[in-house]
Structures are given as structure tokens and as C-alpha cells.
Amino acid sequence: MIFSRTQDILTYDGTIEGYFTILYHIFLTKRIPEAIVVDELVETNLFSEVKAFATVLEEFTVISKKIETISEECLYYVYTAFLNSTKNKEMMILKYIFDCFKYKKKINQMKHLETVIAVHKLERQVTLEAHRLKGFLRFQVLFNDVLYAEITPDHNVLSLIIVHFKQRFMMEKWMIHDKTRGIICLYDSKNIYFEDASNLEVDKLINSHEEEFYQQLWKDYFENIAIKERTNKRCQLLFMPRRYWKNMLETKGS
């Protein structure tokens, strides 16, 4: 298989299905693009031709199965790395997929390869943030006893964390709102639904009458539990980076 390098910029809708559609065409035409970007983010230049791709589910499935034939692990890394928001992740993952086909099953053992290092790092950043949010996410209890939380993650981790919350709060009704991406995940104590949250009027949500009491208790607890003689703000920031503070009750506004 000989691939030729081109100056093309390929655009897609930002979904994994769209991305795999592009991969399908790359493997079909044997032409490697200069860049793969989300439709809205494309910047044209004099030398490149921009080609927009519409998502084709059949093509997505073909690629998905192809990667899976190498190993489930490869597919896992591709999926998880794709949730990362790093610019140019599309090309990084593409190069990794090339190496997957080249080295087959043993690829993920090859921790010294540039492509593996890059994709494993993307994956690690995503799973780290997902793990952190399992702890840092805060629910407020609304008047109808539904739990509501807002998050603004760097990476698209909503799909990764909901499994955890579904198990933990299986008998509850809850909503997790990714404000960065304008998506809300709803759980009605049976099923999970994703919805567009751009019309959600957050200010109009009404809390339960107990909510303020427990919020105050938690804030007091948080202040009290620190041992003054051992104050270490650097360490606190290392484990709980500032960007998470605005959505956490106890650190909001500080």
C-alpha cells in the first residue's frame, strides 16, 4: 500500500462517525491529507484544497470493524483519544492507526514509538479528567428531588462518567450538564438520554428547600477539615487544578 501525501484539508462534523468516514476515504484513495479539522474550525490557505465530508454510517462501521480486527485495545485507544480536545488530534490518531496496521497486536506494547506515546498521552489526559470529575462533580437537589450538576471539562468526557453515576445513583433522577459543549445528559432512574442544552435556562432551576442548608454544611466542613499548621496551597492546586473550582460548591468564587 503506497500512500501519497497531499495538501488537502478534510473537514467533518466533529463526531467519531464523521472522523471514521474521513479515514474510510483516506484508505480508499490512499491520499494522506495535510490536516483533518471540524467544519467550523477550518482555516483556508492558498495551497490547500478544502474538502468537506458528510458522515456516512456504513463507512464508519467499516473502519470501526477494521480497527477492531487488530485488537479491541486499539479501538479503545482510538475512541478515548478522540474525546481529547487537543488540536490536531485527528492527524495524531491517524498516524497511530497506520502503525496499528503495521505492527498489529503488539502495537500497544511499543511504548517507545512516537505515535503510541502521542495517542496514549491523549488517552491518559481524557481518563484522568474523567476520573477527577467522578469526584469533583457536584449535584444540587432541585425542588422535585432531581439532582443537577454542571461541568465544563477540557475534554469530551461526559460519555465516560455517566456509566459511573448510573451505577452509583441508579434509583435517582439526575442531569449532568456539559456547559462547554452545550449537551445535557438526563437519567430517569432507568435510561440515559442526551439532549441539546442550548435552550436550557439554568437560572430558572429551583432548589429543594433543604439545599441551602446542606450546601452551607459542606462549605463549613471543607473549611474546617484543613489543618492550619499544614497549609499547602501548591499541593492543593496540583491535585485540584483551578479550572475545576468554578463548578465546585466549596471553591466557587474563591
Place this chain on the structure above:
Amino acid sequence: MDTMQKLKILADSAKYDVSCSSSGSDRKNKNGLGNGHVAGICHSFSADGRCISLLKVLMTNICIFDCKYCINRKSNEVERAAFTPLEIAELTINFYRRNYIEGLFLSSGIMKDADYTMGKMYEAIYLLRTKYNYHGYIHVKTIPGCSQELIDKMGKLVDRMSINIELPSIPSLKLLAPNKDTDKIVKPMNYVAKNIEKDKKFVRAGQTTQMIIGATEDSDYQILSISQGMYDNLKMKRVYYSGYVPVNPDRLLPMVDTPVPLRRENRLYQADWLLRFYNFKTDELLSSDNANFNYDIDPKCNWALRNLNQFPIEINKADYSTLLRIPGIGVLSARKIISARKHTILTFEDLKRMNIVMKRARYFITCNGKYCMDTKFFQEQVITNALTYHENMLIKSSSVHEQITLFGSDS
């Protein structure tokens, strides 16, 4: 007294207990609220940089004991409060539902006697597990001297149990905690260990203990030897070290303005890590002549420098347990090395690209026969100087220990 005031008093008294881990429990949610998370989850970090995972409270700070190091000793004039079992349960549920916490850590001062106190704690936990159908994490501090029957009942409901050994040696204990006899600490530990062996669901996340560091003259060697005994004989999951925060003026104790021995505590945690994950034994790290850790160099480096004849180690050949003995190489790095070298001969550049921290490791390894500098510099003094330079830079940046690790906060 309202809940807010009670919580202030009873959380304040509990904060000196360092255990925050919520790992090791695989408890499932059975149509109720909550579950265990094997790796544990930190829900917040307080201003002292410690992880907040569990709601850490005392049932009461009323106590019939008069342990000199303790803020709640009988003779201290502090404000006293007590939660009812129902209050504990409701507080836990309401914090847990809002995802503030991973579970409950319940301890207590001793009211009336050990069994009475433990009975009250049991009531709270029983309520949580039955009335509230709560399946989240619970860590309970056993009251020394309580009956085996209560330990049996409790062990079936909680995920973790701990009894604090408090002071590292029997003479210290006799001097500062005359009411606690060591039998009352070691015997129940033994009993719990045996029960765990018999029944996987009994205290499924294992038992832990805590020692206070710096309140007495005990050496690091004494302290670490006790820890080793705990790990070897009692299958203890974790020994915690708590740098003594002077709360009481007493001629037997450090002065009230003595700084908390944070660096010593940090060195002990590092050494403890070596015992648990790196297959080191206390006698390799310290001896009665060399009874305390060097504060300038971490325990593993220190050991390596005293055993330079075992170095440098060839990265491409050494087995896993030998790789783990290299300063700066941790479990994850060792695994990466083993995995990658099946397919290539590793160079220094490879290791760097693989994000393996070379600051310390470089002085103790060869990559395909190459050393990082002229081999004539492979000398204790040269390496020590280079390392202490790095170490001082490190200390400036933080004093981080335990908390998050990449393979779970405990296991």
C-alpha cells in the same frame, strides 16, 4: 445544639486522623444508593493539600480517656458534642447524594465504655445499610477494648476498619496513653485479620492503622519495623503516619509551637511505599546504627548510594524486581520498560520520550552499555552531590506524598 455546630466540633476533632483512602471496596449498588470504587475517588482537596474523600466525623468528642497527645482528652476544656446515629446517617446520605463525598469515616471519643460507644456507632451504620439502603464506602475506627461480638457485627457492614496504634513503641504508649493497653490494640487487629482471611466480604477493603510521628523519641527504624510487622503478620492494608500537631501543653510532649515534622513524615511514607510495592525490607533501609532517614535524600536513593556495587543496572536486561530498585523508576515506568524492550533496544532518548523521569534514574542505569556521563564519575560523592541538588529543588516545589497514584490510592 444544631447540626451545623455539631458538625463543626465533631469534624474538627476528627481531622487529625490522616486516613482518607476510599479504595479497595468493590461493593455493588443493589437498588439503593451508592457503591464502592476499587481505586478510590478523591472528591476535593483542602487547603492543606490533603484529599477529601470521606466525611470524617466523630460520633462524639466526649471521652473518658486522658491521652496526653489528644485534643479530646478528658482534662481538656473543649466544647463537647455528640451526634445521634440518625443524624450521622442523614448527614452521610445528604452529602453522598450531592456527590460531596465517597463515604463515611466514623470515629469516636469514648462515652461510658468501649462497648457502649461502639454500639452507638453500629446503630448509625446499621441505619445507613438498612433503612437508607446505602452501599457506599464506610470506614469505622474500632474502639479499643470493645467486644468481639461487636467487631463481628460491624465487620459485616463496613468496608474498612482501623485501630490506631498511635505511638510507635510500648514505652511511649505507657507514658502518653496510660489508659490504652497494647493488648487492647493488637488483639483486635489480630482478630480482624483472622476474620478477613476466613470471609472475603468481612471488612472487604481491609484494615489500616495510624502512628503519630514526632510526639516521642522513637526512631524511624523503630517506626518502620512496626509497620513491616503489621504488613507481614497482620496483612495490614496501610499504615498511616501522622506528623504530630502539638495541641496540648505538656512537659512530656513537644512544645506547642513546634512545627509539624512534615519532611520526616514524607520520608516515612516513601519508605512505607518501598515496603509495600517495591519489595524492600526495613533492615535494608535502616539499622540500629543508622536509625533515621536522611532528610536530604529519599530512602530509595539513600539505599542505592550505600549499595552502589549493585549498580549501574542495564535497562535492557534487568528483571522487573531489579528495575524497581532503581531510584526514580516506579511501577509504571518499570512496566513500560519491560513492555517496550521486547521490540527495541532502549536508549536514554527512548526513556525520555516515554516520559520516564530521569532526574535520579540516569545515575544508576546503563542503556545498552552506555552510562549518562564519563564512567569515572560513577562515584558515591559525585552522584550524591548531583542528587541533593535536585532534591532541594524538589522540596522547594512541594511536599507531596501518598494521595493519588496511578494505580489507585491504596491497593
